[in-house]
Amino acid sequence: MWGEAVRIEGLELISFRNYTRLALSLPGSLHLFLGGNGQGKTNLLEAIYLVATGRSMRAGRDEEMIRWGAPQAEVRLEAESLRGRYELQVVLTPRGKRAYVNGNWVRRLGELLEYLSAVLFVPDDLHLVKGGPEARRRYLDGQLVQALPAYREALAKFQRILRQRNRLLDRIGQGEGSAGSLEVWDAAFVEEASRVIHRRALAVEALSPLAAEAHQRVAGSKELSLRYRPYFLEETEDEAPTSLDVIRERVEASLREARPLELRRGTSLVGPQRDDLEMTLDGRSARRFASQGEQRTVVLACKIAELELMASYLGEYPVLLLDDVLSELDPVRQAAFVEVAMGRTQTLVTSTEATSLPAGLREQGRSYRVRAGQIQPEEEALRDGSVGG
Ligand SMILES: Nc1ncnc2c1ncn2[C@@H]1O[C@H](COP(=O)(O)OP(=O)(O)OP(=O)(O)O)[C@@H](O)[C@H]1O
Ligand SMILES: [Mg+2]
Known part of the structure; x- marks a missing residue:
């Protein structure tokens, strides 16, 4: 069943955390982001959470999200929901943050909450x-x-x-x-x-x-x-x-x-x-x-x-963002959770190892490799890896 659900179609990051520049399109409902510690997995979900809610789930100060040495950071996201298609943008500068919906400045940041609805599940939960x-x-x-x-x-x-x-x-x-x-x-x-x-x-x-x-x-x-x-x-x-x-x-x-x-x-x-x-x-x-x-x-x-x-x-179902939580659950709980989410929501999952994720998830989803603030589809990453020796 694929009922009504919010879908992120594309994401662009400029000088956000360890991403210098990232352009990512997200066709389909299940995306797996794999990578070692400190490569940018949580940062990616944080960027999405930021345009969804107007704030980070972890930064004490917004400025922390600006790439070190960069003058400002920007997150741009395109999504489709019952509201239709829209573009959200958040610009962070040392003086504060500004949000835009479809290019129009949003006076009150709280208004962002009316667009991309998201459920975030992090180990802290x-x-x-x-x-x-x-x-x-x-x-x-x-x-x-x-x-x-x-x-x-x-x-x-x-x-x-x-x-x-x-x-x-x-x-x-x-x-x-x-x-x-x-x-x-x-x-x-x-x-x-x-x-x-x-x-x-x-x-x-x-x-x-x-x-x-x-x-x-x-x-x-x-x-x-x-x-x-x-x-x-x-x-x-x-x-x-x-x-x-x-x-x-x-x-x-x-x-x-x-x-x-x-x-x-x-x-x-x-x-x-x-x-x-x-x-x-x-x-x-x-x-x-x-x-x-x-x-x-x-x-x-x-x-x-x-x-x-x-x-x-x-x-409609919100987007589901799972930061490294599935690997902390045993196979029975993993399977039950996946069954609920799958087919209803667009789900973005991060994990340090593919092998700790349920096999069904790996088969049905698109996998990406996250490495030092860059994201590549898994097939490409494997190919490049083997060419590079
Ligand atoms: N403002 C910033 N500018 C540049 N790099 C940053 C900034 N803030 C954080 N980082 C770096 O981003 C890197 C990736 O962080 P992130 O939390 O996304 O890692 P992760 O892939 O989720 O790792 P883990 O598996 O350990 O959770 C960290 O090494 C951190 O030092
Ligand atoms: Mg992380």
Whole structure:
């Protein structure tokens, strides 16, 4: 089955990381990028992620992505989706970055998120279960900001309000501001915090059965369940409310209650910046009890669910970017994952060795050799290699 799916058709890099110049066309649905350590595999996916989301998944500062010694970097990508055909471009300079869609400057970088939707799976994601709640919030937010423009706006607004509210609390703590001025921010805080929590609650409600099903397919035995735990949920409560009105009341009440302590500490102590996503296997916390292999399966199921949820929100499958993760999975998990992705999405896979990838993948995909910032189709690379001795 090849339903609706976003497809990258071509990619051009200029002075991006270790690529001086790269022009790559990507016909077809499966592409395997093979190469040793430090050759440019992750950099390639980072470039795609950059035009998809407006930011890198790993660079602390955008400037780091400019090739050392070069004045600026550029990533240009052509894709086709339900929106039609479009060209995305990001230019990085030491003074900042600019994005263009079809040659037109995009005023707000966040708008880029409305074009190329992508699901990225990197080895770091394997900490999703064991890591802190921040990783799980990032998991939720990452898919929601791409799939729901309204969520993106609410989250951006909330973060702005949170920063301003924190600044004010800090000033009050130093005896500079008045507690009365806090009220203006509180109203806005309640509104945007509630919207964020509401969207997250609905998303997890949809994600949980998708993850459970994927988990069933990959692992068989135990039942995976995802539960959203907004910060205000009591220990004894099982389910997060999904009604916006109820959420608003809870946020308001928590804010009232926290106020004396917030004033003393000089910072916000409540809000969706403290939410978590609980994962259980047969009703027991995966974070506390799952074995290593079980954790991997849970993460895998979460990633498949992400792909499916985004497809249901968007009406088409996002591009799937797998950075060196398949080789970390055993053959059973590899096969299950590949089965889900194949035929539905355009998938770009990187790996250090072809032999660690499932044979079916190698046969059906196009393989490329990545070497020192250059990419060649595998056949050519082999030919050149043998000529060169
Ligand atoms: N701004 C930059 N300019 C030039 N080279 C850079 C820049 N940033 C990173 N590099 C280099 O790019 C190289 C390739 O990095 P990349 O992360 O893509 O490797 P990789 O192929 O994914 O390797 P691994 O298999 O170890 O993950 C690294 O050796 C790094 O030093
Ligand atoms: Mg890498």
